[in-house]
Amino acid sequence: MDDLLRVLNPDQRAAVTAPDGPVLVVAGAGSGKTRVLTTRIAWLLDRGVHPGAVLAFTFTNKAAKEMRGRVDTQVGAGRAPFWIGTFHATCLKLLRADGAALGLNPRFAIYDTDDQKRLLKQVMAAEKIDPKQFPVNVVRTVISRWKNDDTTPEAAAEKAIAHVDEVHATLYAAYERALTRCGALDFDDLILRAVHLLERHDEVRARYAGRFQHVLVDEFQDTNSLQMLLIKALASEHGNLFAVGDDDQSIYGWRGARVENMLEFDQYFPGAHTFRLEQNYRSTGNILAAANAVIANNRRRKGKNLWTESGVGDPLTIEEFLDGDDEAARIVEIVRAECAAGHTRGDVTVLYRTNAQSRLVEDALRRAQIAHQVVGSVQFYERKEVRDTLAYLKLVANPADEISLLRIINVPKRRLGETTVERFLEAAAYADLPPGEFSARTDLLEPAVGLAAAGRLRAFFDLVARWRTEAGTGALSVPELLARIVKDIDYPGWLHTDDPESAESRLENVAELVNAAHAFHEGSDGGTLAQFLEQIALVADADTIQDGEGAVRLMTIHTAKGLEFPVVILAGCEDELLPHVTSSETEAGVEEERRLFYVALTRARQRAYLLHAARRRRFGAHEDCLPSRFLGEIPDPVCTRRELNRGWQPPIAQTLFGSAPRPAPTWVTPSNSPARMLGPRPKPTRPVRQTSEWHDDVAQAAPFYPGQHVSHSSFGSGVVLRVEGVGDDLVVTVDFRDAGHKHIIPRFAPLVGLD
């Protein structure tokens, strides 16, 4: 243990060895926050605290896993495990164990955002509320906010002033009834119900609060009021709360996070000890100076100054591009340069504000044949085929789950159309029976939907009942059940009928899900179906990040929180994007965006590239963009800036003939850029060089043309499909006889024309 403490700096050591009682550790970016948390746990265990008496909250499952691993290496594995997980996973554990006290359906399903929206649509249709007047997304957000404030539907109705509030409150109440009927909880419910469980059932609260002598919370700045209630309840017996966070990294205000939980820690937990960690072990001096300078512009913060003993390092690179395509081409270039300079592709991470930005970068990397992984976005579990397959499993696990039922009752086609299903569900609700049971009541079913449809419905529910029996008796494991379902419904056949184009790749995704089920089965020593579904419901984007050196990673800044990378490329540093247009109205909004920018900067260990474009496509149309105001807050000595030269344009005629490549953009280094960029600048009025023609020129001048027969050293022979200029490169899409479609860059991979 002494060894563990010796490697800490005095501040870290003081925090780790803090006496019992409430403790707040204000930990700047890269200040060894995770190390402090893990060492604190190790220190507690070393001092004789029983592992079962320790409860720790992390932001992602991945962080939980890593932290457990690190504690294990510190104190040796093989002890009784301590509790560590996300708020949602931990609350789920409480509810599975003691939810009966709240009268919860013991088989309750977890509804994610998509399920919520579908259910809400149903509810609105039933309540005859026009979704045009009350957008589903808005209603969903309003309800979520109420839940996070611990506001009941009744309280919401009482507080309603305007008509919209009344409608929202009505929908909230109806939505809650629908959730109950479906035997489901949404994400917010997991925490809300856990809080209710502890607040309304004192014997349950006393049991858990008595058991957990030490509660530790990571990323405390991003807890909301509900989570605060939970923490308070769990720490109510012993009062030992160890909270770690950074107010400058609070980036979840939009989903109810309250920095106040941290800023007013003293009031919530009187007598708290506060420790501050300001020495940064992650980034170079220049990166840190830039981050410090930017965040200093925020008014609502406690204020701290990170410092480092490591050298200044390279200056940050700030570059302007014509559009998103040019920016993406430059990212390819940076990756190549960094790899040539000794980094691996896995050392480079591209960050951006919105998921939509990943597309261009992804395309550019794919064309350049650079391995990459997009974290989040349209991730695996959101694909239609995966969701459909999962819906079958969910329906097997929970017969009441109407949303899953609706998803798949006619997929593949069973001649059960909208009208039939509607009549059926209505009649079932009227009879107050779950769909499956109602379908067995021939006397009720046939008059409701007619003889023919009744037969088809019964056939479907017989199938589900069979799966349920087999899964329930343990005759089939989760992966076996999944494979059985896919086979029984001939899902491959259906995918092919539905869309032959994509059938193969969609089938691969289904196969991938079966693989995941196998992995789960082996990893969890034969876990139940419910456990499998829970695990899937609660995976976060960040949990899917693969370790390794092979691939450039692309993710949103939000997803990157808590991570670090040698090289960070921050794309789209433009006003209206970062800060985002929807947050630019209020000071609080801009300050949260500035924290987001700060988080992005402080992810970088060695090098940071901040890129922005002069125009970007939005809804298909080009829009002029100004550089982000945050770029102007970076002091000049720590960065180099290159802006587009908006003066003289090279004559187009020069490149019409011959094989002149697209000219590299010409840059100017502004001499007075920081001063000039501080305030809002007028929109650029001078004409900006058009590039679309240049792309075409490259194609025309190229030695390759569509239809041409070509040969490649490793892919063999094929036919050219498309020739296009991308950035400074020529990209030839070839249909190889053996290798299929590939994007080839002749500059790197020799491609020989055969005719």
Add this chain to the structure above:
DNA sequence: GATCGATGATTTTTT
């Protein structure tokens, strides 16, 4: 009840 084509919204960030 299914299929095709037109229309309109969509992009902020996530457990």
Add this chain to the structure above:
DNA sequence: ATCATCGATC
């Protein structure tokens, strides 16, 4: 520009 939803038609 792309995707989901809606309406008309078979």
